[in-house]
Amino acid sequence: MPSLYEIALTLVPGVGAVTARTLLENVGDAESIFKSSFAELTAIPGVGPKTAESIRSKDCLAQAEKELAFVEKFKIKTLFYTSEEYPWRLRNCYDAPILLYYKGNAELNGSRVISVVGTRSATAYGRELTEKLIDDLASYDVLVISGLAYGIDGIAHKACLKHQIPTVGVVGHGLDRIYPAQHRSLAEKMLACGGILTEFPSGTKPDRENFPKRNRIVAGLADATIIVEAAKNGGALITAELANSYDRDVFAFPGRVNDQFSSGCNHLVKTNRANLITEAKDIAYLMGWETKDAGKLKPQLELSLNLAPEEEKIVAVLKNQDALSIDEIFSLTQISPGKLAMHLLSLEMAGVLTALPGKRYKTVG
Known part of the structure; x- marks a missing residue:
């Protein structure tokens, strides 16, 4: 209540x-x-x-x-800063809103939450990247956050609905309206598989100054922010800067060097404000995720992969272990450090091993 x-x-x-x-x-x-x-x-x-x-x-x-x-009257949830339902990721941000208005059924405190943002003037390249990204994320059990705007935001939300991925739109106005109006039908569909969220009370118009405030929620709700396509002066870059200020991961797809709609992404990568990615697997690798089906895939991988003798040796010492550090693996295998690092990366990319913080590794499953 x-x-x-x-x-x-x-x-x-x-x-x-x-x-x-x-x-x-x-x-x-x-x-x-x-x-x-x-x-x-x-x-x-x-x-x-x-x-x-x-x-x-x-x-x-x-x-x-x-x-x-x-x-x-409209069955809107209010999430107060001190309540258990308040998104804990957002609570950790110094400027988190005290109160959120939320309509929907997505779990805001899920184990994996990402934000997908980009230009309002999406090109065919940006659309294709977004749709492929969302399609590939379906196996990682994620919640996708975006801003319900034209362009990349709307494309991401629609792709989530297509692949039955929960998605939440953060808006810069009250829940008595939807902006842009053309996304009203989209927003209604999202209520069944996600939701709409805002810090603004009813009657608040979508004024220009509200959108940077909205962007901090988009960044603060997620473990990582993904910039698909963005110009240097776009709102997506504000979201990226906010995510960096919250010490969250930022990922960006690269574009052609002379493409203005990718200039923001290229700038983020060039200035070390974002990790360069080309597909969802890059995000999973950098975030240390396993897919929902990782355990089921493990026996097939072991049967189908032709491992080199040294790779088989690494897998053998890691079996039945919670995790081992790279130094412990070296001690048990006596494989030279250079070759060991190469084999570990190869096994990780093949889905046989998972990298953990502190340069520790374990077998998948």
Whole structure:
């Protein structure tokens, strides 16, 4: 059940995400904030007299009552910063919204969440890349986040619906409308296999300044952000920069050097702000993922692959082990470091081994 006070906290003039968190840390909960005295509020670091007066006036409570009626009428979930349902990845971001409005059924705290973004003016190249990427991601049990915009965003959402991959659109307005209007039908279909999410209350228009705020949610919700096709001055690059600031992985597809719609992706790779990828397998490799069918595939791989004698030796020492470091594998196999690194990479790319943090390896399955 959404709280009137939680909604009201987001409507107080001058209280953004950072100040709201400071208030919660010092007072405890949203209701207690509104019941605090002027002196108690101004004693909190970062809360001045003007903000304290705005809270004490309780003018926002009347507005919150209307919003509460709206979310109850249309069965919209409110995810407050301190609730268990609030996306934990986003909570770890310093500027995470205090409250989210969500309509849908996708699990926002799933084990694998990625964001796919790009230019609104997608070329045939960008469309093909996006559709192939989503098709290949179907075996990795992921949730796909995007911004429901024209171009790459819309293509990604549609491809997810086609392949029955849950997908969530983050919008820069209230849930009383859909922007762009042409994506209303798409948004309705996404409610059955994903959802629509925003930090903005009903009545909020899709104003220009809302989209950078929207982009931080797109980046913050995910383990990694994938830039498919983007110009240097596009919103996708803002999302990439935000993902980097949150210490999340960023991946980008390269394009021709003279293509303006790929100039942003090429720039991200050139300046080490993104890892270059050419297919979904690159993401899985860099993220250390196994497919849903990895365990089933293992016996087939072992039967069908013609392993070199040294590769067979590596697999033999790793069998029935949780994981071994590269130094431990060297000690047990006595294969020279150069050859060992080459064999480990070859076995990993073949799907026989999985790389773990700390240069540790284990067999798949």
